[in-house]
Amino acid sequence: MFLAGCEEKDYAFRSIATNLTFVMLITGFETYCQKRFLELEKEGIAPNIEALVMTIYPKRDRDADILKVLKQDAADNHQTVAAEIVSRGAINFQNYDSAKRAFNKTYGLRFGDIGLPSEILDSIQHFIRYRHRIIHVSPLIGILNQPDVPPEEPVFPTVELARKAAGEFDAFVSAVHNQSLTLRRVE
Numbered sequence: 131m132f133l134a135g136c137e138e139k140d141y142a143f144r145s146i147a148t149n150l151t152f153v154m155l156i157t158g159f160e161t162y163c164q165k166r167f168l169e170l171e172k173e174g175i176a177p178n179i180e181a182l183v184m185t186i187y188p189k190r191d192r193d194a195d196i197l198k199v200l201k202q203d204a205a206d207n208h209q210t211v212a213a214e215i216v217s218r219g220a221i222n223f224q225n226y227d228s229a230k231r232a233f234n235k236t237y238g239l240r241f242g243d244i245g246l247p248s249e250i251l252d253s254i255q256h257f258i259r260y261r262h263r264i265i266h267v268s269p270l271i272g273i274l275n276q277p278d279v280p281p282e283e284p285v286f287p288t289v290e291l292a293r294k295a296a297g298e299f300d301a302f303v304s305a306v307h308n309q310s311l312t313l314r315r316v317e
Contacts, residue, residue, distance in 0.1 A: 145272055148287035149264045155299045156224060156261040159254075162303050163223040163233075166310060168213055170237055174315035177212045181235040186220050186228075212236065226255045233306075237313055244305040250298050257295045260285075 171177050183197050197211075204214035215221065222228040226241075233239040241251060260274040274285045285291070 142270070144289065145287045146269050148289060148292045149260075149269050149271060149274075151292040152257055152261045152287075152295060153264055153269075155295055156258055159258070159299055159303070160224040160229075163229045163306075164216060164221075166307065167221070167223070167229075167232060167236070168216060170310060170313065171210055171212050175237055175310075175313045177210075177236045178238075179211045179215075179236070182212070182215065182232060185231050185235040186215070224258070226258050237310070239306070239309055239313065241306070244302075244309045246301060246305050250301060253294070253298050254302055256285075257299070 179200075180197065183192065183200070187196050200211050200214050204211045207214060207217070209217070221232045223232075230241045233241065242248075256275070263274065263276075264271055272286065273279060274287055275282055276284070
């Protein structure tokens, strides 16, 4: 990793570089989830659009017949309804819970059933929260979980933590992908 040669006196550089590593990893998470979500339909997996709409749109939109609007806009834009929903930004793939709900309701793919220990899934969610603070507070953050300290122990941006995050995101993406390959095509 590019941080390996940093000396102890380069703490600020290491912190910023580590924090930006989290930003890049979460961008990769978001990009993968969005792309895979759309690929599944192209691979013949039928999306449950009604369940997705019920999950991501508030009652007032559903009462205003948002599904009919989405279908018409998708036809006008020469894309599927799932692609129309994604293009509108209705699913926040940068948010673990939002991505989890979208995959579950649309394709029946549950993040909790992809074969990873809950500790890794929890870590992924922590890293996403750290990224949010890095982007919206400062890339100079020295304690990643500062709002939760105490009672939690402080988490510092270290090279080891960045390596752990990279490994866990890799494991997550691989597990989601492998699980998605087991979904049944519509014949």
